[in-house]
Amino acid sequence: MESMTVGQKDLTRNTQTLAEMREIIRRLSRIIEISVTLNSTLDRDRQLNFILEILADVLDCEAASIMLYDEKRSELIFSAATGSDPAELAKVPVPLEGSIAGTIFRENRPMLINNVAEDPRHFAQVGEQVRFQPRSLLGVPMRIRNKTTGVIEALNKRKGKFTEKDAQYLYIVASQAAVAIHNAELLGALQHAYNELSQLDQLKSNFMAIASHELRTPLGLILGYASFLQEQAHGELSQHASMVLNSALRMQTLVEDMTNMNLLKVGSAQLAPSKLAIQHPLQAAYEAVKKTAEAKGLELSMNLPQRLVYVNADREKLELVFINLMNNAIRFTQSGGQIQVRAQSISNEAWVEVSDTGFGIPLDELEKIFKEFYQVEDHMTRRAGGLGLGLAIARGLVELHGGRIWAESDGPGQGATFKMVLPEA
Numbered sequence: 001m002e003s004m005t006v007g008q009k010d011l012t013r014n015t016q017t018l019a020e021m022r023e024i025i026r027r028l029s030r031i032i033e034i035s036v037t038l039n040s041t042l043d044r045d046r047q048l049n050f051i052l053e054i055l056a057d058v059l060d061c062e063a064a065s066i067m068l069y070d071e072k073r074s075e076l077i078f079s080a081a082t083g084s085d086p087a088e089l090a091k092v093p094v095p096l097e098g099s100i101a102g103t104i105f106r107e108n109r110p111m112l113i114n115n116v117a118e119d120p121r122h123f124a125q126v127g128e129q130v131r132f133q134p135r136s137l138l139g140v141p142m143r144i145r146n147k148t149t150g151v152i153e154a155l156n157k158r159k160g161k162f163t164e165k166d167a168q169y170l171y172i173v174a175s176q177a178a179v180a181i182h183n184a185e186l187l188g189a190l191q192h193a194y195n196e197l198s199q200l201d202q203l204k205s206n207f208m209a210i211a212s213h214e215l216r217t218p219l220g221l222i223l224g225y226a227s228f229l230q231e232q233a234h235g236e237l238s239q240h241a242s243m244v245l246n247s248a249l250r251m252q253t254l255v256e257d258m259t260n261m262n263l264l265k266v267g268s269a270q271l272a273p274s275k276l277a278i279q280h281p282l283q284a285a286y287e288a289v290k291k292t293a294e295a296k297g298l299e300l301s302m303n304l305p306q307r308l309v310y311v312n313a314d315r316e317k318l319e320l321v322f323i324n325l326m327n328n329a330i331r332f333t334q335s336g337g338q339i340q341v342r343a344q345s346i347s348n349e350a351w352v353e354v355s356d357t358g359f360g361i362p363l364d365e366l367e368k369i370f371k372e373f374y375q376v377e378d379h380m381t382r383r384a385g386g387l388g389l390g391l392a393i394a395r396g397l398v399e400l401h402g403g404r405i406w407a408e409s410d411g412p413g414q415g416a417t418f419k420m421v422l423p424e425a
Contacts, residue, residue, distance in 0.1 A: 333358030
């Protein structure tokens with residue numbers, strides 16, 4: 001009989017150990033669910049509420065709450081809670097002095113109290129506000145990067161009392177809650193920075209739109225009077241009128257660049273595509289810039305295929321692309337240099353190349369030159385004028401057409417080639 005009694009005791013002990021192990025595995029499994037949720041959503045409120053629901057289940061308690069430290073008010077504010085309305089709890093800030101949560105935060109240590117009503121540090125106003133009376137409490141500080149950010153509490157153990165093992169579980173959950181809050185703060189800061197950048201970008205677009213609009217009227221008057229004077233005047237006065245007219249034309253180009261760039265930025269550059277031979281806008285662009293090239297002493301030549309190469313494109317905007325590419329070559333090529341424009345059909349694609357013998361482009365600048373307002377030369381010492389918008393506009397319009405554009409160069413002093421490809425119609 002004695003051996004049977006020992007065997008029964010061993011069996012009972014093994015059964016209890018197995019039950020405890022199962023309970024530990026269940027709790028750890030629930031805690032792992034928190035990590036899965038943290039990786040599946042960036043909604044902080046959803047994360048914290050889920051964390052507290054898991055915590056209440058793992059510790060078998062009636063309620064749980066998270067309080068975060070408010071640096072401005074030097075108080076703890078309820079951020080999430082189960083068993084009570086978080087909005088109502090948020091109306092009752094918890095002082096650092098004269099409260100159990102405040103003591104946990106200030107002393108940076110856990111507290112286990114199984115008879116809250118008799119503790120002199122109990123802050124009763126919270127319970128009175130939400131009509132929830134805590135009997136037992138387990139709380140630990142929440143920390144992120146060696147900084148205490150708040151307190152997490154479990155209230156009213158359903159069976160028995162809170163234990164040190166419960167405190168260990170609570171520490172794990174507190175770490176996960178701190179990570180969720182920290183990630184939410186980072187996301188908020190990132191969103192704030194993005195909003196500020198968007199506002200700055202909008203201000204820039206507004207400025208470009210207003211500036212180009214306000215400049216058009218006086219510029220039109222200057223062009224009109226300068227043209228009239230050039231036709232009517234003679235000798236030195238005619239030369240002065242020509243200088244004014246050339247300067248006004250240059251300013252007109254800058255205003256048009258600003259207008260077109262702004263249209264691209266705000267997404268208003270609507271295309272009106274039709275089937276057209278790419279030779280036509282190329283020829284029009286060539287005629288538009290030919291005099292400028294001749295005035296600078298440049299040899300501008302164009303080689304087009306006899307067979308018409310058709311594309312679906314907005315003729316006006318495609319012509320603007322070619323004008324910008326040719327003007328860019330003219331601007332960055334010294335007097336006596338050469339500029340060649342070629343077009344051809346390759347594998348059902350229309351290829352256009354604009355090559356020059358100009359300043360060339362460093363290898364690390366080949367992509368940067370397509371950014372708006374960017375130029376390889378320093379803005380204080382550069383030899384070429386312009387706002388640095390021509391290539392940015394060209395790329396934006398080419399991409400709107402479903403094409404691609406890039407630059408090639410062997411380096412400074414080696415000239416450059418700009419290649420543009422559009423799908424054939």
